[in-house]
Amino acid sequence: DTGVSQNPRHKITKRGQNVTFRCDPISEHNRLYWYRQTLGQGPEFLTYFQNEAQLEKSRLLSDRFSAERPKGSFSTLEIQRTEQGDSAMYLCASSLGSEGYTFGSGTRLTVV
């Protein structure tokens, strides 16, 4: 068990560019979650998957955001046409059913 892995750790991009983040959950976990955290705030829920099915999306997830978990294993979060307001820490977590979540180290996005 190597924990939840997120790549890249840091990403700096110019406004208007597209970015993609990857999350590899704990292998036996069937649920995968994406959260976003801005400075001084608690993490906010974006979306979650049970196996390959995306079961819930937050209103925070605008049309520019898309998440996939094609084979029920790793997941990707893509942001199109990035804006400065997208600058944040993007956190991924996994769980087995509704038992305790394990978080990755996050991807810190800076949009310049």
Next chain:
Amino acid sequence: GIQVEQSPPDLILQEGANSTLRCNFSDSVNNLQWFHQNPWGQLINLFYIPSGTKQNGRLSATTVATERYSLLYISSSQTTDSGVYFCAPYSGNTPLVFGKGTRLSVIA
């Protein structure tokens, strides 16, 4: 959705002191976790504690789900305890919800 209120928002302790962090939540839940976020942003799970009391070294937690609150006790605090502590209740298929956290600074 569930509303989470944590207190105090900020706390400064002298090394060796004890403290209690409180988490109130608005709805009935059947799951709750406490996390510590270190200065590098990593969220470390401290306790999965839907109800009752658990202890892990200098830390312990108590959740009284019927009264909608949870407490985190830190004894003999150390500088490495510094960071932000988050309470996160949830129920069934509802994703985990975070409070704003308690920012703890332990000074030597």
